[in-house]
Amino acid sequence: MSIKSYPSHPDITDEMWEKIDAIIDANKDIAGSVIGVLRMSQDIVGYLPVELIDHIAEGMNLPASQVFGVTTFYSLFTLKPKGRNIIKVCTGTACYVKGIKEVISHITNKHGIREGETMSDRRFSLEGVRCLGACGLAPVMIVKEDIHGNLKPDEVVGILDNYN
Amino acid sequence: MSKNRMQLMLCGGTGCHSTGSKKFELALQKELEAKGLAEEIKIIETGCNGFCAVGPVMLVQPEGVFYQKLKVEDVPLLVEEHFLKGRPVKKLFFVEQKSKEAIPNINDIPFFSNQIYRAMRNKGAIDPEVIDEYIARDGYFAAAKALNDMTPEEIVEQVKISQIRGRGGAGFPTGMKWSFAAASSGDEKFVLCNADEGDPGAFMDRSLLESDPHAILEGMIIAAKAINARQGYIYCRTEYQLAIRRLEIAIRQAKEYGLLGENILDSGFSFNIDIYQGAGAFVCGEETALMRSIEGKRGMPRPRPPFPALKGLWDKPTILNNVETLANIPQIILNGGEWYASIGTEKSKGTKVFALSGDVNNIGLVEVPMGLPIRKLIYDIGGGIPGGKKFKAVQLGGPSGGCVPEHKLDTPIDYEEIAKVGAIMGSGGAIVMDENTCMVDMARFFMDFIQDESCGKCTPCREGTRRMLELLEKICHGEGEDGDIETLETLSAVISQSALCGLGQTAANPVLSTLRFFRDEYEAHIKDKVCPAKRCIALLKFEVDPEKCKKCGLCYKACPANAITWQKKEVAVIDTGKCVKCMSCFDKCKFDAIF
Numbered sequence: 001m002s003i004k005s006y007p008s009h010p011d012i013t014d015e016m017w018e019k020i021d022a023i024i025d026a027n028k029d030i031a032g033s034v035i036g037v038l039r040m041s042q043d044i045v046g047y048l049p050v051e052l053i054d055h056i057a058e059g060m061n062l063p064a065s066q067v068f069g070v071t072t073f074y075s076l077f078t079l080k081p082k083g084r085n086i087i088k089v090c091t092g093t094a095c096y097v098k099g100i101k102e103v104i105s106h107i108t109n110k111h112g113i114r115e116g117e118t119m120s121d122r123r124f125s126l127e128g129v130r131c132l133g134a135c136g137l138a139p140v141m142i143v144k145e146d147i148h149g150n151l152k153p154d155e156v157v158g159i160l161d162n163y164n
Numbered sequence: 165m166s167k168n169r170m171q172l173m174l175c176g177g178t179g180c181h182s183t184g185s186k187k188f189e190l191a192l193q194k195e196l197e198a199k200g201l202a203e204e205i206k207i208i209e210t211g212c213n214g215f216c217a218v219g220p221v222m223l224v225q226p227e228g229v230f231y232q233k234l235k236v237e238d239v240p241l242l243v244e245e246h247f248l249k250g251r252p253v254k255k256l257f258f259v260e261q262k263s264k265e266a267i268p269n270i271n272d273i274p275f276f277s278n279q280i281y282r283a284m285r286n287k288g289a290i291d292p293e294v295i296d297e298y299i300a301r302d303g304y305f306a307a308a309k310a311l312n313d314m315t316p317e318e319i320v321e322q323v324k325i326s327q328i329r330g331r332g333g334a335g336f337p338t339g340m341k342w343s344f345a346a347a348s349s350g351d352e353k354f355v356l357c358n359a360d361e362g363d364p365g366a367f368m369d370r371s372l373l374e375s376d377p378h379a380i381l382e383g384m385i386i387a388a389k390a391i392n393a394r395q396g397y398i399y400c401r402t403e404y405q406l407a408i409r410r411l412e413i414a415i416r417q418a419k420e421y422g423l424l425g426e427n428i429l430d431s432g433f434s435f436n437i438d439i440y441q442g443a444g445a446f447v448c449g450e451e452t453a454l455m456r457s458i459e460g461k462r463g464m465p466r467p468r469p470p471f472p473a474l475k476g477l478w479d480k481p482t483i484l485n486n487v488e489t490l491a492n493i494p495q496i497i498l499n500g501g502e503w504y505a506s507i508g509t510e511k512s513k514g515t516k517v518f519a520l521s522g523d524v525n526n527i528g529l530v531e532v533p534m535g536l537p538i539r540k541l542i543y544d545i546g547g548g549i550p551g552g553k554k555f556k557a558v559q560l561g562g563p564s565g566g567c568v569p570e571h572k573l574d575t576p577i578d579y580e581e582i583a584k585v586g587a588i589m590g591s592g593g594a595i596v597m598d599e600n601t602c603m604v605d606m607a608r609f610f611m612d613f614i615q616d617e618s619c620g621k622c623t624p625c626r627e628g629t630r631r632m633l634e635l636l637e638k639i640c641h642g643e644g645e646d647g648d649i650e651t652l653e654t655l656s657a658v659i660s661q662s663a664l665c666g667l668g669q670t671a672a673n674p675v676l677s678t679l680r681f682f683r684d685e686y687e688a689h690i691k692d693k694v695c696p697a698k699r700c701i702a703l704l705k706f707e708v709d710p711e712k713c714k715k716c717g718l719c720y721k722a723c724p725a726n727a728i729t730w731q732k733k734e735v736a737v738i739d740t741g742k743c744v745k746c747m748s749c750f751d752k753c754k755f756d757a758i759f
Contacts, residue, residue: 031478032458032460036441066461070460070461073619075444076444077443093593093610098522101747105746129403131363131364131366131367134182135527136521137216138522140182147178147181149179149183153748154724
């Protein structure tokens, strides 16, 4: 019995590597599937470290440069680790008109992170995202999987206290 | 299907999910069971009802009573009073903003009664996860007709007669597009559905996919027959997880029923559909970029011609249609092109779905006949502007569009008429803005969006939009100079004429449109260093006008930074050293006393 060895990376366990390899195997012969493979791999690891991108490129038999190019082109993918709780604030027009700017400034004042940043203890990442299509609830933020709508700027900090 | 005395059509769209429809559903089901009503009263989770602002919403059929803002606490009362004793619960009715009148029946609520449903005909009426319910409303009849009784030429002919135009924004005649792809040679062709809804403030496609996924599949089957394609893809934003899940269910069910796959309905015609999840790039809404993305590459546009009808996905003939366009196709085939063309204006036929949002009372999804004046959309259906504020403009067409001010509100909804006032029909985003919106800041917002989403392939868009953004930021920061407006106009002209794709060619529209109608606001920012709408933080002093201050203390309570000192019967004072300029006090002050 041979033990398969994986590239060593502090954030990727052998179990994760196995899952990723299964995804690569299932998709490597399907033309154009690399974006899906990257998405599913990111769901497993949380982000896409360069070692992982190289591994996917090799498995998919694609130039690493092309896979890296795809990764940096789409906003879904991130090369940096994210916080335990990802705050997605909608920066669509309706939310903008309804005052998402004030919501963001309350979060920044309290937790010291701006859009695109992660707290040093990885408690929160703050992301500005494109219109979530929930304009009826504007302004909207998503924390983890929970949608919080009709936000009042002064309530935001209280909502975030529930996430550690 | 068993017969029920009552059907409770509970909205299960994204909007209502997030306001607690799931919890409400569980509580209601439990209560119905406890009262022994579960057999005769059935809860049906529908797709997006459209009236997201007052969610969770529920329609009681057959009587048509419409309930809004439902909470778990309302369950016992609702079951006891309405479902047992037959007395609808007044406190959960919709209340008309102007008259303060509670309206029980859905057909009497202006938001619904002024609409005409075609693309959205099944919204809120069926369970989108049950194919039988779609079939019961004539679903897949059009596909059967197209596959068994019509030639490809006849299908294209009906679509041409309907004069339907692409609902994604550009408004290209759909029948013409199909005829090009049908005429191009090649044994492999593709039908694509564009569900990469990217315009901020637009959620038509999401709602349609969530509430009636089979209609899109049926539209694609008919398109496939028309151009002789074997494979289709739905390119959907990965953010729309509920829509994707419902599409997956719909595709699986259609395959089980022999409506997708080999030899559909014994017609000898075979067609398959796969879902492709986008990864977040606005430019992928552009057709050639979308096709590159499906090929697993960076989603960058390429010059046209060759057009996708000749060389599209994998360089094979391809048609790409928007979700709303495809949702209309089954009805056109079933009722004929002339039926579809019977409403609308001379050049814009049928209906258009709008996502009404922003500073308007009735936020939600609406479908209106072409030719309706924009004013009716905002005041009759939308219920006007909340909080007694004044209307300023409505932004149509998102970052590629423009704004329509008060004095142009009687413009009819029509591709050409809207273009005349400097906006575009677009995909249907309609964001209403009240007097508190700064139009320069709005233009800056859209330019920020566009320059961020520019793919970088062509220089005019990559560099030009960045230069425009810098100028707009400068103006919003109070550092605008004479000549900035003229530079903006020059840049706009160059980018519009020389950019590679639609994203760049229309990038300047929000600036040109605000300059056309609100030039005075730009001038106030540049010459007087004043933001008339009080939105540009750099131009605000954060001081209290003692003349206007009513000494109420609301600003004091709202301030998160303890920067305001106030006592009863005293004018509030802001310590600008402590102030974090979060605007909380501005939003709370009812007397316009902070400047």
